[in-house]
Amino acid sequence: MIKSIIPKILYNGYNLVTWGELKLFYEKVRHANSTQQLFDMQELTGYLEKWGFDGDIENNPLMDKADIKEWTQKVDPDDIHDWAYTGGSYGEPLRVPYSKERRMIRTATFKYFNEAAGYELGDPFYLIRAKNKSAFVKFLRNEHIFIPKNISESRIRDFIGELKSKKIRVLMGYPTVMYELALYLKRNPGEKEGLQIRSLISISEPLEEFKREIIRDVFDCIYIDRYSNEEVGLIAQQKEFGGPYYVNKFGVYVEVVDPETYQPVREGEQGVVVVTDIFNDLIPVIRYNTGDMATVQSYRDGQLLAIQNITGRAAEQILSSTGEPVSPLILGPYIYKPLSKVGPVFQYQFAQTASDRYELRIKSAEEEVPEGVLGEITEGLKSVLGPESEISTVFCDEIRALPSGKRPIYLNEMNRDHG
Numbered sequence: 001m002i003k004s005i006i007p008k009i010l011y012n013g014y015n016l017v018t019w020g021e022l023k024l025f026y027e028k029v030r031h032a033n034s035t036q037q038l039f040d041m042q043e044l045t046g047y048l049e050k051w052g053f054d055g056d057i058e059n060n061p062l063m064d065k066a067d068i069k070e071w072t073q074k075v076d077p078d079d080i081h082d083w084a085y086t087g088g089s090y091g092e093p094l095r096v097p098y099s100k101e102r103r104m105i106r107t108a109t110f111k112y113f114n115e116a117a118g119y120e121l122g123d124p125f126y127l128i129r130a131k132n133k134s135a136f137v138k139f140l141r142n143e144h145i146f147i148p149k150n151i152s153e154s155r156i157r158d159f160i161g162e163l164k165s166k167k168i169r170v171l172m173g174y175p176t177v178m179y180e181l182a183l184y185l186k187r188n189p190g191e192k193e194g195l196q197i198r199s200l201i202s203i204s205e206p207l208e209e210f211k212r213e214i215i216r217d218v219f220d221c222i223y224i225d226r227y228s229n230e231e232v233g234l235i236a237q238q239k240e241f242g243g244p245y246y247v248n249k250f251g252v253y254v255e256v257v258d259p260e261t262y263q264p265v266r267e268g269e270q271g272v273v274v275v276t277d278i279f280n281d282l283i284p285v286i287r288y289n290t291g292d293m294a295t296v297q298s299y300r301d302g303q304l305l306a307i308q309n310i311t312g313r314a315a316e317q318i319l320s321s322t323g324e325p326v327s328p329l330i331l332g333p334y335i336y337k338p339l340s341k342v343g344p345v346f347q348y349q350f351a352q353t354a355s356d357r358y359e360l361r362i363k364s365a366e367e368e369v370p371e372g373v374l375g376e377i378t379e380g381l382k383s384v385l386g387p388e389s390e391i392s393t394v395f396c397d398e399i400r401a402l403p404s405g406k407r408p409i410y411l412n413e414m415n416r417d418h419g
Contacts, residue, residue, distance in 0.1 A: 128173025
């Protein structure tokens, strides 16, 4: 009981020492997103011009990590309250300076969206992430960390035991790990006895929809997917399972743009997600290229309202043997549908290793997958990737995780060393 009270005491105490600013920001976040208000374009223009950029957002180039690092070097260290750190999944870790006010806005934003997804302040929760935190910080937040370097069956079994013993109510993090948990519980239904989880909040790590449905059906609770990053915080979140991702309407201006022209794509089209963070007052974060590919669901009065799906990072973009981008939404069924005939769908990863060479990595013993199934997969993939494509299959005990702890389903490893 005391563990659930401490986070509430700390939140209210933090609000008191900030003279009510924290709750004021929370109310602004709530109002902006509950009403889906339009972004104040004058405020956006003012932010752009303050930093010497063109007042028309679409006339500015995209920023990348190198730009963030360059601007960070100019910041007075005395102005920095703390830092936001990226995981560095692809070898490019980054830290972004935050002022005290920007940190409060981040705290208020996540509180609102966590509550919208079923979390209540003080709930015991498990966070699936790459790095641990200090025992003291976890105690204050009633938080527990699961680092998914090892997701063997024995570790999954132990993890489920921890979820029960700690009376976890909310599970946040990578859906690939949630899927492994769901598969274990599906094979061992008696292990569900004692679980008290009422809400799942996954980050927007690409995962086939049918796998998400397995997670939802096994856990039988609220399941909401979120799109966020460490650089700017929360970008978009679903309101219901399988629904569109509604963009955060407080403080971040989100665009999905053509990677060649940098202009917003139309509804139903795919582009790269770029974000402008008007509340970062220490450095300009203007049209920051997240590296994530997404499809636009809808606009309202010219502003992005919702994203249909997040299909993965540009670094994970698979190309055909002739160099054309191929959506994972097209590739996926050619892999998981044949595998599903064998039994529970295996964990797998599909990587492009050269312009016309691909590798399908399957977590299983070779004898578990019949030659006929592998042939069906190869034939289907060739129909999309081209007849000249060479597709090999590798069976392994574990799909190797990136430094962030993620296990992307699709990887483009051309000209990149994963050693």
